[in-house]
Amino acid sequence: MTEPLLKARGLVKRYGRVTALDHADFDLMPGEILAVIGDNGAGKSSLIKAISGATLPDEGTITLDGREVSYASPLQAREAGIECVYQTLALSPALSITDNMFCGRELRKPGLLGKWFGMLDQKAMEKFAREKLSELGLMTIQNINQPVETLSGGQRQGVAVARAAAFGSKVIILDEPTAALGVKESRKVLDLIQDVRGRGTPVVLISHNMPHVFEVADRIHIHRLGRRLCVVDPKSISMSDAVALMTGAMRPDDIAAA
């Protein structure tokens, strides 16, 4: 059996008296799309924050590519190749789309200007940003230099997804990437997710949209009460059973019995 690319064991995260993660396990295989589903408050976002470096878990270990890792900041996770789209999107409203796409990894001009004076290559960045947005089908954005605050919620989400897809090298994590998107844009995001897998990069998809989850996921991680309840194969389980599992209407044993 192949080793998981990203593995977490016994993650615990407490916020005061609230336990968000209760000895949660997590496995992401190379080249797969893993969906994470669960009720509101089940700890999905906490799990994602722990593996993307946004929070430091109180207990537990995370292994990437066979090496144990501990991220003090999202930057370190990014440098290791883990790219994440957070529910809050992590965009700066007053800055342009281009500035946001390249946040923290700006392109410098070639030659002396870039090396000694740190001058940014605005043209190259604008071209790249426009390409990535077009790939996502976000044709309603007219001006690549307009501030993000002038975009609609869906367009903002598109910018955040485009950013992750453009830079993620090892793992891409998408927290509710289609929640605010229209039919066309959702379809593009799902196509993009499959594209990314086609390139060999595994994707973690957190979503409440069962048709989307069942369409693209290779495996489904069901999260309940701060821990992994079970992992199921979307081809051998119905949507209603998955919902029953994640809400506690059914226990994993019942499936084995059925």
Added chain:
Amino acid sequence: MSDTPTRSNEDFEARLKDSDTAVADFDHAPRGMVGAIQHVLHANPTFVPVIVLLASIAVFGVVAGERFFTPFNLSLIMQQVSIIGILAAAQTLIILTAGIDLSVAAIMVLMSVISGKLAVEFGVPAPIAIVISFIGGIAAGYLNGWLVTRVKLPPFIATLGTWNVFFALNLYLSGAQSIRGSDIDEVAPLLKFFGQSIAIGSARLTYGTLLMIAVFVVLWYVLNKTAWGRHVYMIGDDKEAAELAGIQTDRTLRQVYMLAGFICALAAWASIGRVGSISPQSFYEGNLESITAVVIGGISLFGGRGSIMGALFGALIVGVFQSGLRLAGVDVLWQVFAIGWLIIIAVAIDQWIRKVSA
């Protein structure tokens, strides 16, 4: 097929392949005069202080008579605002990160006392005394940055504390005594370097004025054309988002405070040339004057918005008002009154132009 109603997930996406692929483009509805002005100002926030500056120069040119509108007087205004202008540049850096620095003027006076004491009383060569004051300025900025990022104090509280600490240190080191200009001339004329000037006709451009302009030009470049500058804006806009997007926000913040401290030390050197002596009691309200310049310059106190050039124009507007009102024979108290209204009007205009979306 088209007669049967859509029922399944596959059906409702079936027509997507025909969707339009062009980038959207619209005719713009006419905005009207006021709307057009509002829009232009929104896209170019620095226009407001520029317009106010030009208008106030024109008005005082008429009201205060021809003495105001001479090259000599206009260059004198530049000299008078140079020190507060440089402090306003440092203040802008901090305010762009959604902070505020009440200690800028205290750092400046402390550093001028340190370099003056070292050079005049302890016989340290002037260049070394100046370098030590630069290091002191950076260290003072680091202390502010450390309090803000490590101890997690709000910038207002951290710098309110250090303002008092630096002011007390300055009184202790100087013994509350001024260092006389003649003593400086004798042993360390380099300290007064920025007091020298070049004459262009009847205008006198001091090196201090040129230093102020250079500081603004360099900072404009850094803030707008380098990655570090974009990060400063991002942190001021939304610190948490910047952190998640992979910016080392705390490290950048400490660098911002250190750079501001260094600029305060530059202002210290320039102030010795401007004042001609070193007084521990001078510039006691310099911190508030620098904040005034920044606010009149249209830079948002909530961070992340505004151009550094606004602070330069803001400082000049204050200078023009003070000079114009003085030459028009208006009492000093009405100068203060006018500056007060300027601040209120500047922020009100700022709120108004924010209401449009680009």
